[in-house]
Amino acid sequence: MVRTRSRGETAGQRMADAPLADLTVLPPPDTRTPSLSDIAYYRVRDLIVTLQLEPGAALDERELMVQLALGRTPVREAVRRLAGEGLVEIFARRGTVVAPVQVRDLARVSEVRVPLEALAARLAVDRADASDRDAMVSLLxxxxxxxxxxxxxxxxxxxxxQQVYRATHNRYLQSTLAEYLTLSLRLWFLGLEQVQRLDDAVDEHRELLITVLEGNADAAEQTARAHVTGFWDEIRQVLAT
Known part of the structure; x- marks a missing residue:
């Protein structure tokens, strides 16, 4: 049966039926039926992280509504959510802007993410279930x-x-690491043209998944720590030039 759309159905409602598969910054793997606010959040986040909305740029609510084909409420809720994650700054008089990137942010994000990624890898070894393992084999x-x-x-x-995070079966850790991964991706895009270690990253991902599947907690933790540290070392050098 072909579904017909009523005259009152908005463009935003039609967007709710569409997947978010075209985004570069992926939603959590368990996102199945996002609300309009979720759609606005994931799409604006993608624009910010991929630098289509540059650091320090003003956010025009009406322009976003037109670009996303969504109403004022979901866009406003998305902006507030992004502000809580440090990607947007809201000022009483200046309005809303994309959060600038400060050099000191690099060290602060790194000092939190490195030990948490190591913890997630160790927990994944202990807690991964059959579904997690199947997903890891597919990723390999x-x-x-x-x-x-x-x-x-x-x-x-x-x-x-995301799969390593999910395998920890700790939703608090998973949520925290997802937020820091997004912040890291934004920094990655800032230095993307000069980053040289992309092939190394593939090898490190492979090693991480293998060590988790083999049940080697020490090796998994060490691999996760080295992977994130290596990323930060290169990004730090790129942004310092």
């Missing part, structure tokens, strides 16, 4: 096939990290 196959573009590699990077 994707890594062997290889990414055809930087965007594909960035998406694959997120899928690996």
């Amino acid at each position: 196959s994707s890594l062997e096939t290889g990414a055809t573009s930087q965007r594909d590699l960035i998406r694959l990077d997120q899928r690996v990290h």
Whole structure:
């Protein structure tokens, strides 16, 4: 049966039926039926992280409504949510802007993310269930096939990290790491043209998944720590030039 749309159905409602598969910054893997506010949040977040909305740029609510084909309420809720995550800044007189990137942010994000990624890898070894393991085997196959573009590699990077987070079966840790991964991706895009270690990242993802599947908690923790530390070391050098 073909569904017909009523005259009162908005563009935003039609967007709710569409997947978020075209985003570079992936939603959580368990996102199945996002609300209009969720759609606005994930799409604005994608624009910010991929630098389509540059650091320090003013956010025009009406322009976002037109661009996303969504109403005022979901866009406003999305902006507030992004402000809580440090990607947007709201000022009483200046209005709303994309949060600028400060050099000191690099060290602060790093000092939190490195130990938490190591913890997640260790917990994943202890808690991964059959479904988690199947997903990791599938990701290993994707890594062997290889990414055809930087965007594909960035998406694959997120899928690996998201699966490790999920395997911890700790929703608090999973939520926290997802937020820090997003902040890290934004920094990655700032130095993307100069980053040289993309091939190394693929090897590190492969090693991380293998050590988790083999049940080697020490090796998994060490691999996760080295992977994130290596990323930060290169990004720090790129942003310092």
